[in-house]
Amino acid sequence: MNATSLETLPLAVRDLNVAYQSKVVVWDADFDAPAGKLVAIVGPNGAGKSTLLKASLDLIPAASGSVRFFGLPYRKARHRVAYVPQRESVDWDFPVSAVEVVAMGLYRRLGWCMPVRHKHREMARAALVKVGLGDFATRQISQLSGGQQQRVFLARALAQDADLYLMDEPFASVDAATERAIVEVLRELRARGKTVVCVHHDLPTVPEYFDHVALLNMRVVAQGPVAEIFTTENLRKTYGARLTLLEEAAQAVERARVAAQHRS
Amino acid sequence: MNWSELDTWIVITGVLICAACALPGAFLMLNRQSMLGDGISHAVLPGLAIAFLLTNSREVLPMVIGAVAAGVLTAVLTQMVQRLGQVESGAALGVVFCALFALGLILIRVASDKVDLDADCVLYGSIETAVVDVGRVPRVALISGGLLLVNILLTLLFYKELRIAAFDPALATTLGFNADAIRLGLTVVASVTTVLAFESVGSILVIAMLVVPAAAASLLTHRLHWLLLFALGFAALSAVLGHIGAVTLPQTIGRWFGQSDLGATSSAAMMAVAAGGLFLVAWLVAAIRGWTKSNPVKPIETTMSPASHR
Numbered sequence: 001m002n003a004t005s006l007e008t009l010p011l012a013v014r015d016l017n018v019a020y021q022s023k024v025v026v027w028d029a030d031f032d033a034p035a036g037k038l039v040a041i042v043g044p045n046g047a048g049k050s051t052l053l054k055a056s057l058d059l060i061p062a063a064s065g066s067v068r069f070f071g072l073p074y075r076k077a078r079h080r081v082a083y084v085p086q087r088e089s090v091d092w093d094f095p096v097s098a099v100e101v102v103a104m105g106l107y108r109r110l111g112w113c114m115p116v117r118h119k120h121r122e123m124a125r126a127a128l129v130k131v132g133l134g135d136f137a138t139r140q141i142s143q144l145s146g147g148q149q150q151r152v153f154l155a156r157a158l159a160q161d162a163d164l165y166l167m168d169e170p171f172a173s174v175d176a177a178t179e180r181a182i183v184e185v186l187r188e189l190r191a192r193g194k195t196v197v198c199v200h201h202d203l204p205t206v207p208e209y210f211d212h213v214a215l216l217n218m219r220v221v222a223q224g225p226v227a228e229i230f231t232t233e234n235l236r237k238t239y240g241a242r243l244t245l246l247e248e249a250a251q252a253v254e255r256a257r258v259a260a261q262h263r264s
Numbered sequence: 265m266n267w268s269e270l271d272t273w274i275v276i277t278g279v280l281i282c283a284a285c286a287l288p289g290a291f292l293m294l295n296r297q298s299m300l301g302d303g304i305s306h307a308v309l310p311g312l313a314i315a316f317l318l319t320n321s322r323e324v325l326p327m328v329i330g331a332v333a334a335g336v337l338t339a340v341l342t343q344m345v346q347r348l349g350q351v352e353s354g355a356a357l358g359v360v361f362c363a364l365f366a367l368g369l370i371l372i373r374v375a376s377d378k379v380d381l382d383a384d385c386v387l388y389g390s391i392e393t394a395v396v397d398v399g400r401v402p403r404v405a406l407i408s409g410g411l412l413l414v415n416i417l418l419t420l421l422f423y424k425e426l427r428i429a430a431f432d433p434a435l436a437t438t439l440g441f442n443a444d445a446i447r448l449g450l451t452v453v454a455s456v457t458t459v460l461a462f463e464s465v466g467s468i469l470v471i472a473m474l475v476v477p478a479a480a481a482s483l484l485t486h487r488l489h490w491l492l493l494f495a496l497g498f499a500a501l502s503a504v505l506g507h508i509g510a511v512t513l514p515q516t517i518g519r520w521f522g523q524s525d526l527g528a529t530s531s532a533a534m535m536a537v538a539a540g541g542l543f544l545v546a547w548l549v550a551a552i553r554g555w556t557k558s559n560p561v562k563p564i565e566t567t568m569s570p571a572s573h574r
Binding site for chain 2: 054057058059075078081083085089090091094095096097100101104107108110112113114115116140142156
């Protein structure tokens, strides 16, 4: 990887090592997110997928390695990056409404101590409309279904109006309507030249939803365009020889191949 | 019931102090750190004792500095014990504040040989004697009024920061609002509030006011600004009902048992009891109206129209 690509890539991770206590979670990871692509990070449970995102964002300390966003360290590129944490990471009984959660995406632009004004609430409302929750703006967030909560998080990321979106399991346990809504939003973001990186757990949908994929199991086993990288061989290297998974994966690979033929 | 000017000042001071505690208490609750208030209110004791031993006076400033140092130390030590000992946060806090509190008691025993700083006063407070300031506004009323004002201003100023740090610390941090720093700031405010309230009302009422009004308010509303206003209301009401109860209840109860010579009981303690009573009322109201967390309003599924037609 040469220096120019490091300066232009939305996200470039080099030799990243992360450990909890003395347990290594991410080991020597190299990861690139190319501009304007939808990128999936997949791998078995405990492979360090979320950790890779969190360490990139300085949320947890890395033992070593370098991370560049558009060629800059994270704290200088904050305004170009939006992060969507896992839905389970927050307390949905918290006394706050959907539109107030979405408005949090505007806080950085507001700055310290400046209050949320009417126009910010209108911007947040517009983001909620985009994810199909226009009628739910004033709902307390515990009164939303799991899928609706996930869409609130997505709307909040949209309100941030970033160039790179990092999403931790946005498709985890959501209903079909939400899944469709998220996919549409991701495609719209791509059409506008944005880059999206998703931690993803559902192998069969990888070829359908994503352009690029990184296979992670502590280290990055393989990464690149889905058609080249998402192969049974690579998945076996990532997941080990677990049968059901591999069957699932084989089907997904087959579908990816058909889709690729279809395109060309 | 004999109502004097003294009673009026006790109520005013109680209302101001209780309300001042309720604000940081509400945010501690939202951070799931309610017991940190309990921990701080105990752990400031060694801070007070050391400040006293160093300066040999009960001036407010050294006391506040000692308490804040002890409060921050509690928060930091708790995090360290939690990480290094790999125990859950409640247990870590228990270890830290009990140890610090015991240390504080020992130090106070040593100090009390020299001057009036006794453990009973620290534990139970003495709002009744604190307001005695003949012919003018009592010092504690001024201090608690100032404290309430500062806490209200800080809440207004950092409302959005406190909310995002409590709701989604990871997002807050990635946006440049360091959640750990905001929480530490809250700890500092809680420590200052605790030590200033200590003098007049003692630690029991401080703990009660950090936790109970916010908890009661959270049963009645899903909106943060209402939660804060309800908490302030409950805190103030606790102070009023508490003092009235302290003055009248012993006599009333004494009459039932044929004893007429019972005097007033501790106002601070009765204010804490009143807060507990108000929590019970709030819980009953919520239960009757069916506002339970396990049974929220049923989500309605949307018909999907993710508008991406541009």
